Amino acid sequence: xxxxxxxxxxxxSGVKDVYTSTRLMQGAxxxxxxxxxxxxxxxxxxxxxxxxxxxxxxxNKTMHEDQLVRESCIQFPxxxxxxxxxxxKVHKPVSVDYIAPTLSRAIRIRxxxxxxxxxxxx
Numbered sequence: 001x002x003x004x005x006x007x008x009x010x011x012x013s014g015v016k017d018v019y020t021s022t023r024l025m026q027g028a029x030x031x032x033x034x035x036x037x038x039x040x041x042x043x044x045x046x047x048x049x050x051x052x053x054x055x056x057x058x059x060n061k062t063m064h065e066d067q068l069v070r071e072s073c074i075q076f077p078x079x080x081x082x083x084x085x086x087x088x089k090v091h092k093p094v095s096v097d098y099i100a101p102t103l104s105r106a107i108r109i110r111x112x113x114x115x116x117x118x119x120x121x122x
Contacts, residue, residue: 002022002048003020005018005020005047005048006018006020006023009050014053014056015050015051015052015053016052016054017050017051018048018050018051019033019049019050019051020047020049021042021048024036024037024040078099080102080103080106082106085106090120094120095117097115097116097117098119098120100115101115101117101118102119102120104119
């Protein structure tokens with residue numbers, strides 16, 4: 001039944017992908033599905049998770065509110081100062097996921113267990 005629901009939802013405009021509970025629990029691992037799996041809890045999450053296309057959002061008509069469900073890029077400077085940091089500009093997009101491993105390397109401690117990215121080294 002979940003596969004039929006998934007096939008139907010994928011036909012709707014604005015739906016980028018649909019993840020069923022079966023797909024999340026037993027499906028193949030991909031880098032894109034890793035973050036979704038990290039936020040999925042079989043006890044509390046629904047049977048179907050919908051990923052909307054860029055520029056789309058959910059509207060709750062009963063509550064009269066819009067909910068943006070995609071991350072947007074917010075540019076801001078990151079400044080690291082101290083021993084071990086040389087002056088340079090990093091030209092690639094940097095997410096907050098790089099901060100913990102970069103600081104851990106700078107102060108020579110082990111990175112937190114949840115770190116999945118390497119420290120900045122440009």
